[in-house]
Amino acid sequence: MADNRRRLTLFDFFLLSASLVCLCLAPIPASAHRRKLRFGVDGEFKILQVADMHFANGATTRCLDVLPSQKAHCSDLNTTVFMSRVIAAEKPDLIVFTGDNIFGFDVKDAVKSLNAAFAPAIASKIPWVAILGNHDQQSTLTRQELMKHIVKLPNTLSQVNPPEAAHYIDGFGNYNLQIHGAADSSLQNKSVLNLYFLDSGDYSSVPYMEGYDWVKTSQQFWFDHTSKRLQREYNKKPNPQQGVAPGLAYFHIPLPEFWSFDSKNATKGVRQEGTSSASTNSGFFTTLVARGDVKSVFVGHDHVNDFCGKLKGMNLCYGGGFGYHAYGKAGWERRARVVVAHLNKKRKGKWENVKSIRTWKRLDDQHLSVIDDQVLWSDSAKGSVAPRL
Numbered sequence: 132m133a134d135n136r137r138r139l140t141l142f143d144f145f146l147l148s149a150s151l152v153c154l155c156l157a158p159i160p161a162s163a164h165r166r167k168l169r170f171g172v173d174g175e176f177k178i179l180q181v182a183d184m185h186f187a188n189g190a191t192t193r194c195l196d197v198l199p200s201q202k203a204h205c206s207d208l209n210t211t212v213f214m215s216r217v218i219a220a221e222k223p224d225l226i227v228f229t230g231d232n233i234f235g236f237d238v239k240d241a242v243k244s245l246n247a248a249f250a251p252a253i254a255s256k257i258p259w260v261a262i263l264g265n266h267d268q269q270s271t272l273t274r275q276e277l278m279k280h281i282v283k284l285p286n287t288l289s290q291v292n293p294p295e296a297a298h299y300i301d302g303f304g305n306y307n308l309q310i311h312g313a314a315d316s317s318l319q320n321k322s323v324l325n326l327y328f329l330d331s332g333d334y335s336s337v338p339y340m341e342g343y344d345w346v347k348t349s350q351q352f353w354f355d356h357t358s359k360r361l362q363r364e365y366n367k368k369p370n371p372q373q374g375v376a377p378g379l380a381y382f383h384i385p386l387p388e389f390w391s392f393d394s395k396n397a398t399k400g401v402r403q404e405g406t407s408s409a410s411t412n413s414g415f416f417t418t419l420v421a422r423g424d425v426k427s428v429f430v431g432h433d434h435v436n437d438f439c440g441k442l443k444g445m446n447l448c449y450g451g452g453f454g455y456h457a458y459g460k461a462g463w464e465r466r467a468r469v470v471v472a473h474l475n476k477k478r479k480g481k482w483e484n485v486k487s488i489r490t491w492k493r494l495d496d497q498h499l500s501v502i503d504d505q506v507l508w509s510d511s512a513k514g515s516v517a518p519r520l
């Protein structure tokens with residue numbers, strides 16, 4: 132396919148240079164750390180998921196699994212350019228990096244590599260967050276040091292851990308974000324969409340349970356506690372709401388329940404490799420379904436899977452590999468997942484609660500093709516009854 136042979140153009144280099152210049156000049160606005168996220172005047176909130184950049188040292192780091200025609204001119208900079216292009220095309224309200232942001236084994240300096248990996252997001256001035264994968268910590272910084280560095284970067288809303296749970300929670304990079312209703316609507320001071328970010332760890336340190344890590348009991352406790360608190364706030368005065376505000380969960384390593392799907396029974400997208408989940412099931416899927424607010428989970432980790440499947444009312448979605456120094460499949464374009472939540476418009480033409488959540492993917496081809504557009508959830512669906520607190 133001609134699109135796969137795309138090389139960096141002059142415009143791409145302009146985007147790249149602009150990203151890097153902005154990164155050097157941008158001060159760290161303290162207010163950005165507590166910037167309130169809300170739905171736009173168009174009643175939409177859009178999230179761009181970037182999974183598995185595997186960034187290393189920039190121009191000297193070569194691409195993996197690309198077509199022979201792409202190989203000579205392909206480096207980490209292709210990842211940077213793809214990000215600049217997809218941000219410009221989608222203009223998201225939030226960018227979420229779901230781990231393996233850098234590929235530690237090949238990284239000389241984790242700070243430099245992280246800064247370069249996130250540069251297009253920082254240059255865009257769009258709020259962004261990151262969590263860790265299983266490869267981020269394999270160079271000069273530990274997982275805690277990585278998150279401590281990330282939270283200091285411009286325009287990020289990432290947190291090392293929630294203050295109320297920092298003394299007991301496992302991992303680094305567990306936090307939630309509240310997306311408030313549209314300005315000048317009755318829900319402008321209420322969270323109508325809740326985002327959860329969790330550290331799914333790297334490798335098990337438990338004897339007899341080898342393999343990848345998982346979302347621990349302490350993290351599930353924090354999620355459950357936070358979800359209940361957010362529901363109480365949603366249901367209480369002023370403007371008490373019925374039911375529960377929908378939520379979305381982002382982490383790196385897929386749950387074992389992702390094994391439930393193949394290319395045939397997934398709602399959209401493909402499976403081209405196995406699911407590299409933990410060897411044990413920590414029960415997080417059950418915790419999520421029992422709580423009832425999270426409508427979709429988004430992960431990375433398995434780069435050439437990009438499907439969404441629905442199990443017990445919960446969508447399980449892969450982001451699809453984004454980065455060029457990550458393993459992939461030659462001729463199968465690197466990609467990003469977009470999620471858009473839409474508000475209901477009811478009385479007096481004012482925006483209210485969340486009506487529906489959609490997703491699609493953008494491919495890194497000449498036209499940034501949009502594929503696999505689908506509705507993940509709508510408030511008319513069954514099962515949107517508020518669970519007990």
Ligand SMILES: [Zn+2]
Nearest residue numbers: 183231432457
């Ligand atoms: Zn990866």
